[in-house]
Amino acid sequence: MLGITGTVFAFIPTVSGFGITLGVVALVLGIIGLARKGTRSLAGTILGGVALLFGIVFASAYGVVLSGSSSPVAAPVGLASSAPSETVPAKESQATSSRVTPTKPPAPKGTAEQLQALLAAKSYLADGQGFSQAGLLQQLTSQYGNGFAQADAQWAIDNSGADWNAQALVAAKGYLSDGQGFSQAGLIAQLTSTSGNGFTQDQAQYGVDNAGADWNAQAVEAAKAYIATGMGFSRQSLIDQLTSAYGSQFTEPQAEYAASQVGLN
Numbered sequence: 202m203l204g205i206t207g208t209v210f211a212f213i214p215t216v217s218g219f220g221i222t223l224g225v226v227a228l229v230l231g232i233i234g235l236a237r238k239g240t241r242s243l244a245g246t247i248l249g250g251v252a253l254l255f256g257i258v259f260a261s262a263y264g265v266v267l268s269g270s271s272s273p274v275a276a277p278v279g280l281a282s283s284a285p286s287e288t289v290p291a292k293e294s295q296a297t298s299s300r301v302t303p304t305k306p307p308a309p310k311g312t313a314e315q316l317q318a319l320l321a322a323k324s325y326l327a328d329g330q331g332f333s334q335a336g337l338l339q340q341l342t343s344q345y346g347n348g349f350a351q352a353d354a355q356w357a358i359d360n361s362g363a364d365w366n367a368q369a370l371v372a373a374k375g376y377l378s379d380g381q382g383f384s385q386a387g388l389i390a391q392l393t394s395t396s397g398n399g400f401t402q403d404q405a406q407y408g409v410d411n412a413g414a415d416w417n418a419q420a421v422e423a424a425k426a427y428i429a430t431g432m433g434f435s436r437q438s439l440i441d442q443l444t445s446a447y448g449s450q451f452t453e454p455q456a457e458y459a460a461s462q463v464g465l466n
Contacts, residue, residue, distance in 0.1 A: 309360040311356055311360070312353070314349070314350070314353045315353045315356045315357060317349075318341055318347070318349045318353045318354050318356065318357035319356075319357040319360055319361060321341060321347050321349070321357065322337060322341060322354075322357040322358055322361045322363075323361055325337055325340060325341075326361060326363050326368065329371060329375070330371070330372065330375065331368045331369060331370070331371035331372025331373070331374075331375060331398065331408075332363075332368055332372075332398075333365060333368060333369065333372075333398050333399045333400040333401075333404065334358060334363070334365060334399075335395075335399035335400075336398050336399045336400075337358055337363075338351075338354055338355065338358060339399070341354035341357065341358070342354045365400070365401075365404050366404055366407045366408070368400075368404075369392060369398075369400045369404040369405055369407055369408030370407065370408040370411050370412060371408075372392060372398050372400070372408060373388060373392060373405075373408035373409055373411075373412040373414075374408075374412050376388055376391060376392075377412055377414050377419065380422055380426070381422065381423065381426060382419045382420060382421070382422030382423025382424070382425070382426055382449065383414075383419055383423075383449075384416060384419060384420070384423075384449050384450045384451040384452075384455070385409055385414070385416060386450040387449055387450045387451075388405075388409050388412075388414075389402075389405045389406065389409055390450070392404075392405035392408060392409070393405045416451070416452075416455050417455055417458050417459070419451075419455075420443060420449070420451045420455040420456060420458060420459035421458070421459045421462045421463070423443060423449045423451070423459065424439060424443060424456075424459035424460060424462065424463045425463060427439060427442055427443075428463055434465070435465070436460045436465035436466065439456070439459075439460050439463075439465055440453070440456040440457060440460050443455070443456035443459060443460075444456045
């Protein structure tokens with residue numbers, strides 16, 4: 202009877218352990234009965250062994266199922282990394298300190314006379330004539346100009362912020378537009394002359410190079426001015442005047458072009 206009951210319980214997964222116990226008891230009692238030569242003990246021993254065998258098999262299978270279902274489920278790869286990373290905002294004080302407010306250069310401090318000389322210097326530099334440093338100093342100190350003391354005039358020039366190359370360019374363009382007709386060499390001589398503008402050689406060359414002059418057109422202007430004097434020029438004498446080192450200093454091709462343009466062929 203114990204063997205039959207153990208076999209039944211062995212088939213039920215949740216109580217298969219109890220079936221194993223009954224099977225063991227039935228098996229032991231059956232063996233004892235066989236020892237006493239009981240014929241009915243043989244069937245009990247067989248049923249006890251069957252109950253023990255099925256109990257062990259079903260208990261093992263049920264344990265495997267339980268262990269598989271109880272294993273933790275791994276989180277999907279990359280799930281944690283999909284969350285947006287938290288950024289730490291920069292400190293407002295650091296952002297504020299990185300913005301540097303430009304400051305104006307301090308106004309020059311001088312005497313009342315020096316400050317007046319500075320006003321005069323800036324006015325000359327802005328009037329479109331084109332002043333060199335030497336020419337401006339002469340204008341500020343001349344008795345026919347402003348009459349400032351040499352030291353005050355020099356202080357004003359030093360603090361005027363003048364761009365002498367730019368001033369040379371202004372002067373060069375002024376000469377090229379006045380209708381006299383300047384050659385490249387003649388314009389440099391005018392810009393550097395002490396009786397002219399008084400620019401340095403480099404400053405004068407900068408002005409001439411950047412003036413955008415058409416030297417052929419300038420030669421025609423000069424030729425027309427010579428013809429207008431009424432002195433009377435032949436083609437060759439006009440070319441000689443235009444190319445002379447004491448005249449306009451145009452190149453030979455420029456002078457020939459100008460003579461042809463004024464009708465002296």
